[in-house]
Amino acid sequence: MSDNTKEKIKNAAEELITRKGYKDTSVKDIAKSAEVAVGTIYRYYKSKDEILTDMGRLDLKDVSYSQDRRRKQIMEAALDVFGTKGYTRTNMEDIAREIGMSKGSIYQYFESKDKLFISMIKESAQMQTIFNRTENGTEQATIEDVLTGIGMTFLSIFKDPQKIKLVRVIIGESPNFPEIGELFLHGVVEEAAERLGKLLKLHVPSGMDPVLVVRLFIGSLWSFVMLQEMIPAKSKKYDYQDVVKNAVRIFRYGAFSKE
Template identity: 30%
Template sequence: MQAGQPKWRRRSEARPGEIIEAALAVFAEKGFAAARLDDIAARAGVSKGALYLYFETKQDLFRAVVRETVAPNLAAVEVFAGQGGLAFGDLVRLVFARIAGVVAEGRLGPVAKMVIGESRNFPELAKVWHEDVVSRMLNAISGAVAAAQARGEVAPGDPRFHVFTLAGPLLMGVLWREVFVPIGAEPIDLKALLAQHAEVVLGGMLLEPGEART
C-alpha cells in the first residue's frame, strides 16, 4: 500500500461481501435501530461513501445480510425436501441437523432475535425475513409433508400445521440461546434438543404400514 493511501482501499469486488459481513456483526451487537452506517463502514474498513456505492439504506443492508448469510443455507433444506425418495423421518432429521449447525455458527440466531424485537418499528425487517426465510422453509417442508401424506407415510392434517409443530422447539431454542443464555441461563444443546424433538414428534406424525387415521 502506498503512503497516504486510505486503509479501506481494497479490490472493489471484495467490498460488498466485506460490508455484508460487517453489517451482520454490527446488527448482532447493537440491533437494527442502534446500528449506524458509520459503524458498519468502519467495521468493514471502507469509507461511508464507499458503502453508499453498494447500499443506500440500512434496510438494503439487512436484506443483503439475509440473502447472503442466512438464505443460502436454506438451499440445502430445499434440496433435502425435494428428494422424493427420502423417507420423511430422515428428511426431518437432516433438516434439524442442518439448522442446528447454522445456529451454532452464530448467524441465524442474532438476526432472528433482531427481527422479533424490532419488526414492529421496522416492518420491512419482518417482510424480508418472511419472504426470504420463513416462506421458503414453510413451502419446502409443507410440500414434503404433503408428498409424504400422499405416500401414506404421514398422518392427515394441514401440512403447514405439521410444519409449525416441527418448528416450535427450534424457535424456543434460538430464543433461549440469544435472550436467556447471555443473562446467565444454562446453555442448551440445540442439536440434542432437535434430535430428541424429532423422535417425539415423528412418533405422532408417522404412520405404520397399512395404518390409516382420520
C-alpha cells in the first residue's frame, strides 16, 4: 500500500511541476492531485526536493513557472548558437551552456536538436498573423494601397534581428537539410502568398494568377532584403517606405498597365 501511495505522490509531483513549474507547485497541490492528505506526503518525504530525489528527477527544479516563456528563451539561445556555430556544429550542450540550464532541462521541452530547430521555424511561421493587418478595407482600396500594405508588412518582419538571423540559418542549412527549407517555404512563403493573393483578386487583370503576382512582388522585395539586411555591407541603407513606394510604381506600371 505504501509503495502505491508513493507512486501516486511522485506521479502527481511530476505532472504538476512540469505543467506549473517547481516554484509554483506546493506540497498541498501535490497532495490534492494525488488524492492524499498533506500529512501523508510528509510521512514519506520531508520536502519537495526529497520527492524529486526519490524520482531521480532533480532536474525538475529547473522548470520555470512559465513554460511558454522558457520555451522562447531556449529557442532564442539556440538561435544565437546556431547563428554563430551553424546548425550541424551545434549540440544541445552548447545551447544549455548559452542559456545557463542543464541539458536535461532542455530535453523537457524539446526531444532533440532537430525538433528544437523545427519548432523555431514553426514559430517564425506565426509571423503570418502580421499579414492580417493588410486584410482590412481592401475592397475599397486601390491596387497601389494593397501592394503598399503588403510590401510594408513584409519588410517590417525583417526589422526583427532574430527573424533575420533565423532566415540566415535556414538558407545556410537548407542544402544539407532540404526538409528545413521546405518547411519554411510551405509554412511561411506559400501560405502568405495564398492569403495575399486573395486580396488582389479584385485588382488583377483576367488571365493573371494573383498568387503568382504576389510572389513576384514579394520576390522583388526579398532581393532587396537579401542585399541590404542579410549581407553585411557598407552600402547605402534605403528607407523601407521609399523601397516599397518605388517597387509599387515599377510593378504597377508593368503588371497592371493597360495594353
